[in-house]
Amino acid sequence: MSNLYTIAIALLLAVLCVNSEPLNLAYRAAVQLESGVTIISSSSQGKKGLTFVKEAHLVDFGIDLVGCRNWSDPNGMDCNAYSGDTLCTERRPVLCTKVDNSPRPAYIILGQGAAMPASFYAGWNRGHIATTVPVQGSQFANRAAVDAYCAQSFGTGWNVAQFHDGMFISGMNGTTYSGASWTNNAKNQQSGGWHYYSYGDVRNDIRFWVHIRDQPSTCWAQ
Numbered sequence: 112m113s114n115l116y117t118i119a120i121a122l123l124l125a126v127l128c129v130n131s132e133p134l135n136l137a138y139r140a141a142v143q144l145e146s147g148v149t150i151i152s153s154s155s156q157g158k159k160g161l162t163f164v165k166e167a168h169l170v171d172f173g174i175d176l177v178g179c180r181n182w183s184d185p186n187g188m189d190c191n192a193y194s195g196d197t198l199c200t201e202r203r204p205v206l207c208t209k210v211d212n213s214p215r216p217a218y219i220i221l222g223q224g225a226a227m228p229a230s231f232y233a234g235w236n237r238g239h240i241a242t243t244v245p246v247q248g249s250q251f252a253n254r255a256a257v258d259a260y261c262a263q264s265f266g267t268g269w270n271v272a273q274f275h276d277g278m279f280i281s282g283m284n285g286t287t288y289s290g291a292s293w294t295n296n297a298k299n300q301q302s303g304g305w306h307y308y309s310y311g312d313v314r315n316d317i318r319f320w321v322h323i324r325d326q327p328s329t330c331w332a333q
């Protein structure tokens with residue numbers, strides 16, 4: 112076989128490879144991006160979802176504080192409840208919850224509050240939390256699909272955790288509105304936000320996807 116013939120075969124193979132589907136995808140995506148044809152898919156590529164992080168675990172009550180901000184890192188990231196904070200193509204666990212109307216344990220409400228009273232930021236989710244294995248937020252079409260994934264991971268009654276899951280009663284603190292007095296005053300419970308307590312002891316090494324009902328900051332549709 113002559114050298115020229117070998118080179119010709121090699122070139123032909125190279126052309127066939129470039130045209131074969133898997134190798135060609137990145138190239139085609141680049142071309143489409145450049146030509147502006149894939150505007151929708153390029154914007155969904157930059158889409159971010161809302162995440163929470165474990166902020167504390169209170170051994171005395173067996174409860175976690177989860178929320179926006181990693182307090183153990185002074186320069187750590189905050190969540191973005193309005194437009195998301197983590198690329199949906201990233202893998203994160205889903206934070207799942209099972210609400211069983213557990214009465215509020217007598218944890219102390221810390222801090223001064225901000226726009227809202229301190230208890231707004233330290234609500235009780237009336238149940239338990241757990242994290243799934245890390246998955247791309249973009250793999251879920253809508254909230255129902257995330258709920259189904261939680262149920263598949265942990266069993267019936269488990270759903271995706273939400274930004275507003277923490278319930279508070281004005282004036283609750285320590286034993287005030289804990290236990291039976293929490294349950295007896297159910298009509299005074301309101302939805303809080305940003306952080307909340309739950310039974311659980313989830314991982315603290317990675318942030319996790321959560322749902323929010325009133326903002327477009329989830330990787331999935333409402």
Ligand SMILES: *[C@@H]1O[C@H](CO)[C@@H](O)[C@H](O)[C@H]1NC(C)=O
Pocket residue numbers: 219220221222223229230284285
């Ligand atoms: C809750 O009670 C503790 C101890 O009694 C107190 O230090 C704290 O300031 C109280 N929290 C609020 C928000 O009043």
Ligand SMILES: *[C@@H]1O[C@H](CO)[C@@H](O)[C@H](O)[C@H]1NC(C)=O
Pocket residue numbers: 164181183184185187315316317318
């Ligand atoms: C929280 O901050 C600490 C201290 O910087 C860091 O080691 C840890 O990885 C952070 N956790 C997450 C989930 O980012």
